[in-house]
Amino acid sequence: MENRDEIFERLNSLLLEKKYADFMHEIDELNDIDAAEYLATLPDELMLSAFRMLKKDAAAGIFSFMDIEMQESLVNRMSDSEITMIIEDLFVDDAVDILEELPAIMVKRILKLSRPETRNIINKFLSYPEDSAGSVMTAEFLDLHKSMTVSEAIENIRRKGVDKETVYVAYVTNASRVLEGIVSLKDLIFASPDAIIADIMDTDILCANTLDHQEDVVAMIRKYDMLALPIVDKENRLVGIVTVDDAIDVIEEEATEDIEKMAAIVPSDKSYMRAGVFEIWKTRIPWLLLLMLSATFTGQIIASFESKLAAIPVLIAFIPMLMGTGGNSGGQSSVTVIRGLAVGEIENRDVWKVIWKETRVALLCGAVLSVCNFIKIILVDNLLFGNGVSLEANLVVSLTLIATVIVAKIVGCALPVAAKKLGLDPAVMASPFITTVVDAVSLLIYFAIASIILL
Amino acid sequence: MENRDEIFERLNSLLLEKKYADFMHEIDELNDIDAAEYLATLPDELMLSAFRMLKKDAAAGIFSFMDIEMQESLVNRMSDSEITMIIEDLFVDDAVDILEELPAIMVKRILKLSRPETRNIINKFLSYPEDSAGSVMTAEFLDLHKSMTVSEAIENIRRKGVDKETVYVAYVTNASRVLEGIVSLKDLIFASPDAIIADIMDTDILCANTLDHQEDVVAMIRKYDMLALPIVDKENRLVGIVTVDDAIDVIEEEATEDIEKMAAIVPSDKSYMRAGVFEIWKTRIPWLLLLMLSATFTGQIIASFESKLAAIPVLIAFIPMLMGTGGNSGGQSSVTVIRGLAVGEIENRDVWKVIWKETRVALLCGAVLSVCNFIKIILVDNLLFGNGVSLEANLVVSLTLIATVIVAKIVGCALPVAAKKLGLDPAVMASPFITTVVDAVSLLIYFAIASIILL
Numbered sequence: 030m031e032n033r034d035e036i037f038e039r040l041n042s043l044l045l046e047k048k049y050a051d052f053m054h055e056i057d058e059l060n061d062i063d064a065a066e067y068l069a070t071l072p073d074e075l076m077l078s079a080f081r082m083l084k085k086d087a088a089a090g091i092f093s094f095m096d097i098e099m100q101e102s103l104v105n106r107m108s109d110s111e112i113t114m115i116i117e118d119l120f121v122d123d124a125v126d127i128l129e130e131l132p133a134i135m136v137k138r139i140l141k142l143s144r145p146e147t148r149n150i151i152n153k154f155l156s157y158p159e160d161s162a163g164s165v166m167t168a169e170f171l172d173l174h175k176s177m178t179v180s181e182a183i184e185n186i187r188r189k190g191v192d193k194e195t196v197y198v199a200y201v202t203n204a205s206r207v208l209e210g211i212v213s214l215k216d217l218i219f220a221s222p223d224a225i226i227a228d229i230m231d232t233d234i235l236c237a238n239t240l241d242h243q244e245d246v247v248a249m250i251r252k253y254d255m256l257a258l259p260i261v262d263k264e265n266r267l268v269g270i271v272t273v274d275d276a277i278d279v280i281e282e283e284a285t286e287d288i289e290k291m292a293a294i295v296p297s298d299k300s301y302m303r304a305g306v307f308e309i310w311k312t313r314i315p316w317l318l319l320l321m322l323s324a325t326f327t328g329q330i331i332a333s334f335e336s337k338l339a340a341i342p343v344l345i346a347f348i349p350m351l352m353g354t355g356g357n358s359g360g361q362s363s364v365t366v367i368r369g370l371a372v373g374e375i376e377n378r379d380v381w382k383v384i385w386k387e388t389r390v391a392l393l394c395g396a397v398l399s400v401c402n403f404i405k406i407i408l409v410d411n412l413l414f415g416n417g418v419s420l421e422a423n424l425v426v427s428l429t430l431i432a433t434v435i436v437a438k439i440v441g442c443a444l445p446v447a448a449k450k451l452g453l454d455p456a457v458m459a460s461p462f463i464t465t466v467v468d469a470v471s472l473l474i475y476f477a478i479a480s481i482i483l484l
Numbered sequence: 485m486e487n488r489d490e491i492f493e494r495l496n497s498l499l500l501e502k503k504y505a506d507f508m509h510e511i512d513e514l515n516d517i518d519a520a521e522y523l524a525t526l527p528d529e530l531m532l533s534a535f536r537m538l539k540k541d542a543a544a545g546i547f548s549f550m551d552i553e554m555q556e557s558l559v560n561r562m563s564d565s566e567i568t569m570i571i572e573d574l575f576v577d578d579a580v581d582i583l584e585e586l587p588a589i590m591v592k593r594i595l596k597l598s599r600p601e602t603r604n605i606i607n608k609f610l611s612y613p614e615d616s617a618g619s620v621m622t623a624e625f626l627d628l629h630k631s632m633t634v635s636e637a638i639e640n641i642r643r644k645g646v647d648k649e650t651v652y653v654a655y656v657t658n659a660s661r662v663l664e665g666i667v668s669l670k671d672l673i674f675a676s677p678d679a680i681i682a683d684i685m686d687t688d689i690l691c692a693n694t695l696d697h698q699e700d701v702v703a704m705i706r707k708y709d710m711l712a713l714p715i716v717d718k719e720n721r722l723v724g725i726v727t728v729d730d731a732i733d734v735i736e737e738e739a740t741e742d743i744e745k746m747a748a749i750v751p752s753d754k755s756y757m758r759a760g761v762f763e764i765w766k767t768r769i770p771w772l773l774l775l776m777l778s779a780t781f782t783g784q785i786i787a788s789f790e791s792k793l794a795a796i797p798v799l800i801a802f803i804p805m806l807m808g809t810g811g812n813s814g815g816q817s818s819v820t821v822i823r824g825l826a827v828g829e830i831e832n833r834d835v836w837k838v839i840w841k842e843t844r845v846a847l848l849c850g851a852v853l854s855v856c857n858f859i860k861i862i863l864v865d866n867l868l869f870g871n872g873v874s875l876e877a878n879l880v881v882s883l884t885l886i887a888t889v890i891v892a893k894i895v896g897c898a899l900p901v902a903a904k905k906l907g908l909d910p911a912v913m914a915s916p917f918i919t920t921v922v923d924a925v926s927l928l929i930y931f932a933i934a935s936i937i938l939l
Contacts, residue, residue: 281739348803364743
């Protein structure tokens with residue numbers, strides 16, 4: 030098992046010494062992903078020459094694993110016939126992914142160069158809504174007829190399987206392309222060669238519709254440990270499949286999106302390293318602005334209490350701690366519930382169970398924090414720093430703490446569930462939003478308790 | 485495609501009417517996951533009776549998809565011979581997963597009832613460190629000899645493949661079990677029946693070591709679109725494989741863990757709905773306590789400025805907004821970098837590129853926020869609420885805002901990278917931690933600017 034860096038170096042020296050035959054042989058030994066990574070290390074002109082040395086049947090696959098910048102640079106430098114060859118060899122889902130990223134003028138050129146059938150199917154795939162099953166599926170699946178024998182089916186796979194995204198699952202369709210059954214290559218291998226497909230195919234079909242959300246598609250693939258999920262149109266006609274490797278990419282993408290939303294970032298398709306400063310700014314500023322403006326409420330609560338705060342200034346010092354602890358407590362609950370909803374562990378009907386659980390957790394957390402804070406104020410604030418916090422003030426802070434944690438945790442778990450019920454995205458109800466709500470609530474509690482005990 | 489609920493209802497009535505033969509036939513038609521879900525709807529005693537009606541070769545598979553509570557209840561009620569049968573039929577990885585969750589006394593009973601070979605391999609698998617490749621792999625892979633012909637290999641798969649986790653990839657090992665090559669079922673189907681395995685096997689082997697982290701394993705499976713990754717021991721002997729469906733579970737688990745860490749929760753293996761209140765409390769309280777205590781610094785900064793704040797009380801009202809915006813800005817940057825590091829998009833060498841990018845984004849964000857805030861104070865705070873914020877105070881707040889956003893974003897992106905360099909987990913450096921740091925810094929900036937302009 031040779032180190033990939035060593036292979037890359039050997040490829041470099043073969044290129045340098047113009048030993049092109051050896052180079053072609055060596056790069057052919059690499060898998061497509063590593064070959065694409067190697068080409069990425071070359072300067073543009075050399076990359077084009079190296080790309081032209083690739084075997085015809087490998088070029089499209091390697092092309093599909095390249096960065097969009099490399100693809101763009103290649104398309105710019107390739108001849109019309111080269112482009113035609115690549116686009117015809119690409120899997121439809123890869124072609125569509127690439128076309129969605131390229132500048133409009135290039136897309137036009139590429140579509141003009143492709144065969145009418147290819148152009149039609151690409152245009153159809155491009156028209157599926159973003160994040161739909163249709164937008165992540167590919168059209169290259171194996172189809173069989175139910176009257177075939179097993180050995181005919183295997184022969185069929187041998188003939189047509191080379192260009193398919195997977196040969197391990199084949200789909201049985203009728204004359205109007207309606208999906209009737211599924212046969213795995215395992216079934217075929219284990220069956221007698223003379224058996225009829227209709228007798229061995231699985232008719233308990235799991236499939237999704239082109240317009241279903243991609244999250245539902247990957248949830249099925251994950252739940253049922255599938256290698257591919259068939260996608261049908263409104264008339265139950267098979268139009269594509271989503272394979273497990275594409276499902277993994279969707280899972281990563283959806284997790285990143287949820288994490289971004291939880292951090293008050295507007296999700297973007299463009300990866301961080303490729304996005305420009307202005308593009309990143311556009312994903313960050315909306316929430317920052319909204320949350321900053323909504324802090325006006327918190328400010329107004331403090332402003333209305335200003336004269337009293339001036340009388341007991343020691344209370345001011347604890348505002349950040351109270352708001353911080355409230356925000357963190359609420360954030361913990363909201364993030365737990367958001368993730369639970371996303372992976373399907375928590376369902377709508379669990380709402381009261383969750384609120385009841387969070388209330389008890391909040392009581393436990395609040396009690397411990399409150400006691401620790403009470404002791405800390407005596408030991409650290411008073412004895413160590415000599416801040417002279419009175420017992421009454423200490424009591425106000427500690428009581429506020431327990432009340433804030435309880436409110437924060439209940440708000441934190443209730444808002445995402447409520448958002449989901451209203452058809453909104455629960456992930457938006459994460460820490461930053463909760464924090465703003467909890468900030469205001471905790472100040473109101475603080476000043477209310479202070480008014481009772483101190484004033 | 486019949487609705488699953490309808491099937492479940494029909495199964496219920498067959499059970500009720502004691503039509504056991506029909507029931508056995510119907511439940512056999514279901515896939516293992518749905519069958520496990522159906523059994524979960526039955527009361528304990530009925531579930532055991534229904535479980536006993538399952539076909540022998542399906543029982544273990546269905547058992548592996550049950551909740552741990554159901555598995556526990558079944559093991560408690562099953563006879564010794566039934567337990568032996570199940571444990572021998574389970575895939576090793578599933579058996580190990582179940583044993584890790586069951587109470588110690590049950591584990592002892594199960595291990596005593598299993599065959600010595602099974603017991604040995606289970607004990608070996610149980611000894612791999614948590615989150616290692618060894619802890620997620622399974623032992624049921626297909627191995628072939630390189631001297632076999634293709635038709636012999638297919639015959640071999642037909643004979644031994646039933647009990648294997650996948651039949652689509654087979655591994656070629658020598659007499660000392662060292663991995664020499666990989667053959668996919670696709671390769672076998674496409675090759676001539678007389679071809680020798682040694683000639684068609686892929687010797688450019690991608691594999692991982694038993695002690696590698698599971699994150700590295702799933703990263704390889706994702707990058708190279710693999711159906712299974714072979715796992716070798718220190719002597720390069722093949723000991724197991726990680727299949728793509730298990731990789732998906734690991735990806736979900738790792739994403740959840742990262743999200744929990746980002747929300748100041750100590751990750752736990754137990755799912756939220758199954759964990760008790762006390763168990764959840766244990767995952768929440770450590771960070772809440774630590775962050776609360778560290779807010780002492782923020783409090784101390786305010787306390788030391790108390791007399792001046794009492795003189796210009798209008799400054800107090802903006803503390804929550806400044807700290808909130810700082811925390812949100814820093815959180816955005818830290819979460820982006822943490823996720824980028826986790827999915828491998830950002831690497832250690834990118835650190836300066838990232839800091840430079842974040843600085844420019846921060847300047848843009850800070851400038852916009854600052855201007856908006858300046859105008860908002862004039863329009864809302866002064867004209868609408870009549871708070872009487874002086875132009876100088878407005879300037880102090882707006883200047884602090886821009887400085888805070890810049891510091892927050894730089895700290896936010898630098899800390900996760902620094903954590904990774906030190907071998908710590910970057911995810912811990914997310915919003916709550918950043919917020920505490922940024923809170924203190926923003927107050928220092930606030931009071932410094934106030935001292936210059938106002939006092």
